[in-house]
Amino acid sequence: MTRRVTIADIAAAAGVSKGAVSYALNGRPGVSEATRAKILAIAAEMGFVPNRAARSLSVSSAQAVGIALRRSPRTIGIEPYFMELISGIEATLSAGSFGLTLQIVGTVEEELEVYRRWWAERRVDGVLLCDVGTSDRRLDFVADLGLPAVAVGGPIEGARLPAVWHDDAEPCRDILEYLYALGHRRIARVAGLPRLLHTAIRDTAYAETAAELDLETLTTFHSDYTGEQGAQITRRLLSSSKRPSAIIYDNDVMAVAGLGVAHELGLEIPEQLSVVAWDDSPLCRLTHPALTSLTRDIPAYGSNCAEVLLTLIGAEPASVEARTFSVQCRPAQLSPRGSTGPAPD
Amino acid sequence: MTRRVTIADIAAAAGVSKGAVSYALNGRPGVSEATRAKILAIAAEMGFVPNRAARSLSVSSAQAVGIALRRSPRTIGIEPYFMELISGIEATLSAGSFGLTLQIVGTVEEELEVYRRWWAERRVDGVLLCDVGTSDRRLDFVADLGLPAVAVGGPIEGARLPAVWHDDAEPCRDILEYLYALGHRRIARVAGLPRLLHTAIRDTAYAETAAELDLETLTTFHSDYTGEQGAQITRRLLSSSKRPSAIIYDNDVMAVAGLGVAHELGLEIPEQLSVVAWDDSPLCRLTHPALTSLTRDIPAYGSNCAEVLLTLIGAEPASVEARTFSVQCRPAQLSPRGSTGPAPD
DNA sequence: CCCAAGTGCTTAACCGGATAAGTGACCCGA
DNA sequence: TCGGGTCACTTATCCGGTTAAGCACTTGGG
Numbered sequence: 001m002t003r004r005v006t007i008a009d010i011a012a013a014a015g016v017s018k019g020a021v022s023y024a025l026n027g028r029p030g031v032s033e034a035t036r037a038k039i040l041a042i043a044a045e046m047g048f049v050p051n052r053a054a055r056s057l058s059v060s061s062a063q064a065v066g067i068a069l070r071r072s073p074r075t076i077g078i079e080p081y082f083m084e085l086i087s088g089i090e091a092t093l094s095a096g097s098f099g100l101t102l103q104i105v106g107t108v109e110e111e112l113e114v115y116r117r118w119w120a121e122r123r124v125d126g127v128l129l130c131d132v133g134t135s136d137r138r139l140d141f142v143a144d145l146g147l148p149a150v151a152v153g154g155p156i157e158g159a160r161l162p163a164v165w166h167d168d169a170e171p172c173r174d175i176l177e178y179l180y181a182l183g184h185r186r187i188a189r190v191a192g193l194p195r196l197l198h199t200a201i202r203d204t205a206y207a208e209t210a211a212e213l214d215l216e217t218l219t220t221f222h223s224d225y226t227g228e229q230g231a232q233i234t235r236r237l238l239s240s241s242k243r244p245s246a247i248i249y250d251n252d253v254m255a256v257a258g259l260g261v262a263h264e265l266g267l268e269i270p271e272q273l274s275v276v277a278w279d280d281s282p283l284c285r286l287t288h289p290a291l292t293s294l295t296r297d298i299p300a301y302g303s304n305c306a307e308v309l310l311t312l313i314g315a316e317p318a319s320v321e322a323r324t325f326s327v328q329c330r331p332a333q334l335s336p337r338g339s340t341g342p343a344p345d
Numbered sequence: 346m347t348r349r350v351t352i353a354d355i356a357a358a359a360g361v362s363k364g365a366v367s368y369a370l371n372g373r374p375g376v377s378e379a380t381r382a383k384i385l386a387i388a389a390e391m392g393f394v395p396n397r398a399a400r401s402l403s404v405s406s407a408q409a410v411g412i413a414l415r416r417s418p419r420t421i422g423i424e425p426y427f428m429e430l431i432s433g434i435e436a437t438l439s440a441g442s443f444g445l446t447l448q449i450v451g452t453v454e455e456e457l458e459v460y461r462r463w464w465a466e467r468r469v470d471g472v473l474l475c476d477v478g479t480s481d482r483r484l485d486f487v488a489d490l491g492l493p494a495v496a497v498g499g500p501i502e503g504a505r506l507p508a509v510w511h512d513d514a515e516p517c518r519d520i521l522e523y524l525y526a527l528g529h530r531r532i533a534r535v536a537g538l539p540r541l542l543h544t545a546i547r548d549t550a551y552a553e554t555a556a557e558l559d560l561e562t563l564t565t566f567h568s569d570y571t572g573e574q575g576a577q578i579t580r581r582l583l584s585s586s587k588r589p590s591a592i593i594y595d596n597d598v599m600a601v602a603g604l605g606v607a608h609e610l611g612l613e614i615p616e617q618l619s620v621v622a623w624d625d626s627p628l629c630r631l632t633h634p635a636l637t638s639l640t641r642d643i644p645a646y647g648s649n650c651a652e653v654l655l656t657l658i659g660a661e662p663a664s665v666e667a668r669t670f671s672v673q674c675r676p677a678q679l680s681p682r683g684s685t686g687p688a689p690d
Numbered sequence: 691c692c693c694a695a696g697t698g699c700t701t702a703a704c705c706g707g708a709t710a711a712g713t714g715a716c717c718c719g720a
Numbered sequence: 721t722c723g724g725g726t727c728a729c730t731t732a733t734c735c736g737g738t739t740a741a742g743c744a745c746t747t748g749g750g
Binding site: 363374404 | 728734
């Protein structure tokens with residue numbers, strides 16, 4: 001149980017003052033190169049690591065960013081998306097020697113309260129807002145608070161904070177045109193929560209493309225992203241007299257559940273039904289047949305978001321451009337696999 | 346952009362000294378009840394939240410615990426286990442107003458380095474060690490460091506720190522006896538990483554039970570828990586001349602992948618093959634047929650671990666019992682579903 | 691030769707809390 | 721009436737860093 005080393009210890013060992021040690025360690029002028037080298041050597045030898053609280057108190061920065069996730073404990077694990085996102089975020093943060101603070105909340109009110117507390121406590125220097133909604137109270141809330149934040153999703157019109165997002169419209173067109181080319185005319189879509197921004201964007205894009213092509217029907221059912229609802233909606237869809245020949249799911253979990261229901265009903269995939277999933281996670285390759293899906297690099301996306309947040313935190317408060325710019329990532333690419341094929345006659 | 350309120354602000358507003366405010370807010374003697382009430386009222390009105398860094402610096406506690414996960418960014422999302430665990434941990438921590446710091450690392454060396462840094466920085470008051478191995482360098486490392494830690498897994502003989510664990514032997518017997526009762530005599534097992542403690546425990550338990558029952562064969566293949574390896578091993582197993590009539594998987598992801606391979610080979614489940622999965626996540630109910638699996642309450646498990654860690658952090662350093670006790674949780678329960686049935690003749 | 695500027699370091703204040711020690715005012719009992 | 725004890729608060733110091741200000745000492749230009 002070694003004792004923690006402070007700059008006072010180093011100062012004593014080097015025969016200089018605390019101030020000189022601080023200057024030397026932070027690469028600031030005020031000490032000669034010879035002294036600096038000596039201090040650095042002693043610090044390294046003693047295994048010095050600055051006390052985070054002391055530094056935070058001095059420079060008013062926590063060297064940490066926060067994420068508050070609004071999910072139920074039972075369903076949070078099933079979607080690979082978040083862990084992949086967090087993993088990407090974390091990679092960038094730790095490269096910049098920032099920490100990641102995670103909190104799971106139940107309601108928006110709780111989430112806002114968490115942001116307020118983090119801000120007041122100075123526990124984090126900024127936050128990442130996930131699950132951006134069409135009208136999202138959190139955006140103004142954190143902006144009013146003056147808490148640096150980046151929206152993981154967009155684009156957001158009139159935003160007071162940066163957003164990092166993928167174009168969702170293009171992949172929607174890609175999917176529909178692909179299915180159309182395969183001969184599908186009756187298509188169903190099991191969408192996510194309607195209050196989420198990307199759901200709304202996809203809704204519009206699908207509707208527009210469906211109108212351009214001469215599809216017979218494109219019916220959309222909104223769900224809560226869980227396997228249960230995905231299965232339930234699929235069961236209803238496949239039992240109806242006018243069964244679709246293809247179903248598009250807004251996430252991978254519902255697509256897997258839908259595939260299960262198709263098996264349950266004895267349908268051959270892709271001969272009798274084609275299935276497409278958003279968010280290509282390893283989950284899409286576990287099933288048989290493997291799921292045709294829209295591939296995005298989620299860890300890279302997380303890294304992007306974290307980079308923008310770090311820039312924002314480091315930026316001068318005056319630079320408004322830095323606060324409202326938004327980054328558009330490469331749109332998702334369609335990865336055709338075994339779950340899609342020509343429409344039945 | 347409101348300004349943060351400090352105890353000096355409250356002191357000025359109440360017409361008392363900083364010290365009196367501190368006593369009042371912390372419920373310590375030293376102020377009259379009338380003054381205390383007045384100070385509390387003013388603090389509440391001004392929306393006071395103590396600066397975390399300042400308090401940490403004074404009391405030498407970070408009010409946070411850390412988790413370092415050793416996983417690749419690409420596969421970290423697929424296993425629901427971790428997110429569920431974290432969610433349970435988080436619930437307990439935030440109830441005790443502790444924060445959770447998460448870091449993802451690549452190697453053991455990095456992980457140890459993270460613990461050392463966290464300790465030196467005083468960024469966390471304690472850590473949770475996941476994926477406990479049969480001979481785990483981390484246990485001694487954190488103990489030597491004097492960093493409070495709880496092992497998420499066990500039991501660990503001669504442990505210098507508390508462990509929270511489930512009995513894994515009993516469920517192993519349950520599974521084998523259940524499959525035996527269904528008439529299965531040729532059983533295969535796709536196990537996890539052999540270096541992990543619970544894999545070793547299960548290895549032993551299966552071997553013992555297999556010896557008691559008069560099973561024809563129980564072959565075990567070790568894997569890395571990924572769907573790829575699960576699929577690959579399953580493909581080999583099912584293609585062999587002496588095909589098992591039942592396969593037990595050490596996690597849900599491999600079981601789902603195995604189910605996919607069985608479909609791919611045209612096998613009827615459960616008529617021709619029975620499948621059992623460990624760790625009943627929502628994933629097990631997405632497939633068709635739904636997977637028979639071993640149900641544990643992972644969020645509750647996480648909560649338990651966090652509680653033990655909080656106790657440990659709060660405990661007097663002298664109390665050795667508190668540092669080495671271990672908590673055994675309710676063993677996993679077998680939840681039979683559609684993926685298991687009588688053995689074929 | 692002397693003053694100004696620069697170098698290299700020390701000193702001390704500060705961040706925002708916690709807390710030991712100090713200080714009156716008051717009460718009580720001998 | 722006076723010493724001792726308690727109460728209610730203030731003062732001052734500390735935690736471990738950062739940083740403005742101060743201070744010797746060197747150097748160079750006029």
